[in-house]
Amino acid sequence: xxxxxxxxxxxxxxxxxxxxxxxxxxxxxxxxxxxxxxxxxxxxxxxxxxxxxxxxxxxxxxxxxxxxxxxxxxxxxxxxxxxxxxxxxxxxxxxxxxxxxxxxxxxxxxxxxxxxxxxxxxxxxxxxxxxxxxxxxxxxxxxxxxxxxxxxxxxxxxxxxxxxxxxxxxxxxxxxxxxxxxxxxxxxxxxx
Amino acid sequence: xxxxxxxxxxxxxxxxxxxxxxxxxxxxxxxxxxxxxxxxxxxxxxxxxxxxxxxxxxxxxxxxxxxxxxxxxxxxxxxxxxxxxxxxxxxxxxxxxxxxxxxxxxxxxxxxxxxxxxxxxxxxxxxxxxxxxxxxxxxxxxxxxxxxxxxxxxxxxxxxxxxxxxxxxxxxxxxxxxxxxxxxxxxxxxxx
DNA sequence: TCCCTAATACGACGGATGTTGCGTTAAGAT
DNA sequence: ATCTTAACGCAACATCCGTCGTATTAGGGA
Numbered sequence: 001x002x003x004x005x006x007x008x009x010x011x012x013x014x015x016x017x018x019x020x021x022x023x024x025x026x027x028x029x030x031x032x033x034x035x036x037x038x039x040x041x042x043x044x045x046x047x048x049x050x051x052x053x054x055x056x057x058x059x060x061x062x063x064x065x066x067x068x069x070x071x072x073x074x075x076x077x078x079x080x081x082x083x084x085x086x087x088x089x090x091x092x093x094x095x096x097x098x099x100x101x102x103x104x105x106x107x108x109x110x111x112x113x114x115x116x117x118x119x120x121x122x123x124x125x126x127x128x129x130x131x132x133x134x135x136x137x138x139x140x141x142x143x144x145x146x147x148x149x150x151x152x153x154x155x156x157x158x159x160x161x162x163x164x165x166x167x168x169x170x171x172x173x174x175x176x177x178x179x180x181x182x183x184x185x186x187x188x189x190x191x192x
Numbered sequence: 193x194x195x196x197x198x199x200x201x202x203x204x205x206x207x208x209x210x211x212x213x214x215x216x217x218x219x220x221x222x223x224x225x226x227x228x229x230x231x232x233x234x235x236x237x238x239x240x241x242x243x244x245x246x247x248x249x250x251x252x253x254x255x256x257x258x259x260x261x262x263x264x265x266x267x268x269x270x271x272x273x274x275x276x277x278x279x280x281x282x283x284x285x286x287x288x289x290x291x292x293x294x295x296x297x298x299x300x301x302x303x304x305x306x307x308x309x310x311x312x313x314x315x316x317x318x319x320x321x322x323x324x325x326x327x328x329x330x331x332x333x334x335x336x337x338x339x340x341x342x343x344x345x346x347x348x349x350x351x352x353x354x355x356x357x358x359x360x361x362x363x364x365x366x367x368x369x370x371x372x373x374x375x376x377x378x379x380x381x382x383x384x
Numbered sequence: 385t386c387c388c389t390a391a392t393a394c395g396a397c398g399g400a401t402g403t404t405g406c407g408t409t410a411a412g413a414t
Numbered sequence: 415a416t417c418t419t420a421a422c423g424c425a426a427c428a429t430c431c432g433t434c435g436t437a438t439t440a441g442g443g444a
Binding site (some may be wrong): 209240 | 420421422423424425
Binding site (some may be wrong): 048 | 390391392393394395
């Protein structure tokens with residue numbers, strides 16, 4: 001989306017600039033958090049000129065979107081533990097880790113998504129992709145005969161993961177990994 | 193918090209200015225959404241001077257915080273339908289209505305909470321209060337012998353309401369009232 | 385090796401946003 | 415009715431943020 005098929009000149013300096021900038025974004029994020037993340041600071045730290053940032057990335061959320069896409073793992077798949085409950089627990093632990101990391105790129109991108117539509121779209125796309133892949137957990141459970149065939153995957157994943165997002169992102173309160181596990185179990189039990 | 197015990201001069205003009213300003217905030221919010229909500233626009237519409245807004249409310253999120261507090265219903269209680277499931281469905285319908293309203297003050301305040309710590313704190317306080325009151329639903333169910341005494345109220349409410357927030361606020365996708373009801377039922381069933 | 389031009393650097397500019405000092409108005413006490 | 419001063423209006427100012435025109439650098443093909 002940001003680095004679309006630009007037939008022109010993607011290598012060399014351009015690539016170097018991008019990695020320098022993204023590294024600076026990550027550092028700034030770690031030191032000052034999302035609120036302290038400014039174009040000028042990233043420019044100063046990366047040694048790349050302000051105008052270049054404005055031209056290539058437009059906004060602060062744009063930088064985060066690119067960071068999100070650069071870190072996107074195209075080969076990601078949910079772990080296979082052999083049971084629905086085990087799989088959901090693993091999923092929840094990943095979500096839990098992503099949201100409690102310091103700094104949490106995920107948290108930052110969520111914040112950014114409330115500023116510009118581009119960031120919101122990028123996040124929506126990212127999550128749609130993740131939920132689609134994670135649905136594999138459900139189809140495996142169906143294949144094992146663990147749960148009925150008509151099970152609504154999205155609803156199930158929502159039941160498992162939503163409490164984590166709500167507690168950690170919106171309510172801004174702590175949640176232990178045990179509690180995260182517990183919500184995975186509740187979700188697994190809801191479809192039996 | 194904003195209008196604390198200011199012994200000085202809370203009546204007359206001051207009160208009029210406040211209601212004018214908050215009305216303007218609501219109107220601007222309805223027309224241009226949160227992103228289009230600017231101090232200058234509120235000043236122009238309300239007829240109150242920019243400087244006054246900056247002095248009393250500081251920021252745009254500050255305005256929303258005051259709007260949230262002005263609209264806070266101190267007498268709010270969860271509906272009593274006679275069953276845990278029925279009560280949770282009612283709670284979820286209220287949350288659903290608040291999040292799908294256009295414009296949604298709740299959605300706007302959530303967006304604001306990602307900008308300033310004050311807004312985040314205000315929202316946290318608001319929700320803490322709401323969850324504490326809603327816990328009544330659980331204690332009533334315990335009193336009826338519907339569910340065991342040790343039931344974790346917060347976890348139960350999280351299971352019921354979190355999917356709504358996640359779907360409508362973070363995933364930014366639609367959710368029908370039926371689906372909201374369904375998550376209430378899942379939560380109710382999880383403690384039986 | 386040379387050339388073309390995409391990508392970046394530089395500096396200046398304009399607009400929006402927030403601040404400050406001071407004058408004016410009116411709430412509330414006497 | 416009068417006085418005090420909190421709250422508000424006003425205008426100038428400072429700053430930050432994003433943009434634009436132009437010069438410079440370096441990728442990649444000939």
